[in-house]
Amino acid sequence: MxxxxxxxxxxxxxxxxxxxxxxxxxxxxxxxxxxxxxxxxxxxxxxxxxxxxxxxxxxxxxxxxxxxxxxxxxxxxxxxIDDRRYADYFAGVVELEGSATMIGDFEPTVVPGLLQTPAYARALVLATHPFATEDFVEDRVAARVERAKILKDATRPEYWAIVHETVLRVPVGGAQVTAEALEHLAALAHERKVLFQVYPFTAGAPANNGSLRLMDFDEAPPVAYTETSFSGTLIDNPAVVKRAQRAYDLLKGAALPPKASLALIESAAEDYRRCASTS
CATH class of the missing domain: 1.10.260.40 (lambda repressor-like DNA-binding domains)
Known part of the structure; x- marks a missing residue:
């Protein structure tokens, strides 16, 4: 938009x-x-x-x-809330994230939407919409790039992202695209625009199986959002939000510390970069 x-x-x-x-x-x-x-x-x-x-x-x-x-x-x-670039169940989340003071994301399979490069986002859109028109693809890529602008604002939210190690090990769009995506994550971490943790394979089953987002606001109660492949739920029931917060705390406790996580991201990016240069 x-x-x-x-x-x-x-x-x-x-x-x-x-x-x-x-x-x-x-x-x-x-x-x-x-x-x-x-x-x-x-x-x-x-x-x-x-x-x-x-x-x-x-x-x-x-x-x-x-x-x-x-x-x-x-x-x-x-x-x-009718923005056709987003699924009906996600449009309300996009509206809320613009006023959030804190965002905490857990993603088990892909880079969180706010942190995707255009090429990575494009590869994901094509994976789920292989017969889509070019206009359809570009609209959705542009939507994700636009959302990421909140991380550049002076009043940007505190952003904590936990990704499963799967995100680092599965190439999306090829080695070149994945290398650029991981390098982008590392750059954001170095710029202190996001605090990263990686949930390693060795940690076993995570406390939440699907995507999980927490959002805090000034003078308003927090909300949680959970998502699977074809549906999502925005939650403001205090008791359920508290359970989601506990799950997120468990994920943080089992994940690698930020310094070790950044080193792992940079190592994976280097591996993809070498693979791209020899292909």
Whole structure:
């Protein structure tokens, strides 16, 4: 999505927030009172109204019910999270990561999306969509590259990434592409834009089998996101988020320390680089 398009989407979320505030005040409700009726905190409602945080679809539906707004917030929410470059279950995660203060990722098979090079992302898209048009492929590669811009912002989130050793050992797009991808990871670690750990084969079964993401926010409860090949779940239930946080802590405890992880990433990159130069 181009910067202009991103600005238009943000302006639309600001309209959502302003309309929510107007309808709430017309109903004579405080933020805390509305939050209690839709099962979120008053601070959550305030962040929705300021377009700092975007509501999930089920919350928008409950707001419509309480304020008797004939589905306007559900329709707005559906339109705003409808980005065809992302799966329906992931679009809401993309909206949230822009306001996160901390992101923790665990990926068992591939480089996390925020850290992929364009060539690596392209190879993954082609692997799952072998008959896709060039426009389709380029749209999805551009989407991943755009998401990565949050790591360049002055207000970028603290980012902790754990990858299974499988990620280092399975070439994606060939030796050259994989070497560049791992060198990119190492560069980000040296620049202190991400803290890396590798979960080694010797650690045995991981505490989480699929992709896991944790996100923290200023003045808003944390969320978790889990994903398998064809579905994903965004979780804000405090009890379940706590279980996800414990799983992530177990992954961190079993993974190699950051210094040893970086050395392993750089060693794997060198191996792929030598393979690419001799092929």
């Amino acid at each position: 181009a910067n202009g398009s991103h600005g238009s989407r943000q302006a639309a979320w600001e309209f959502f927030g302003a309309e929510l505030k107007r309808r709430r005040e017309d109903a004579g409700l405080t933020q805390v009172e509305l939050g209690a009726q839709v099962f979120v905190s008053g601070a959550y409602i305030g962040q929705f109204e300021q377009a700092i945080r975007k509501p999930q679809l089920d919350i928008a539906q409950r707001i419509d019910e309480v304020l008797q707004t004939d589905g306007i917030f559900e329709r707005l929410c559906r339109k705003l």
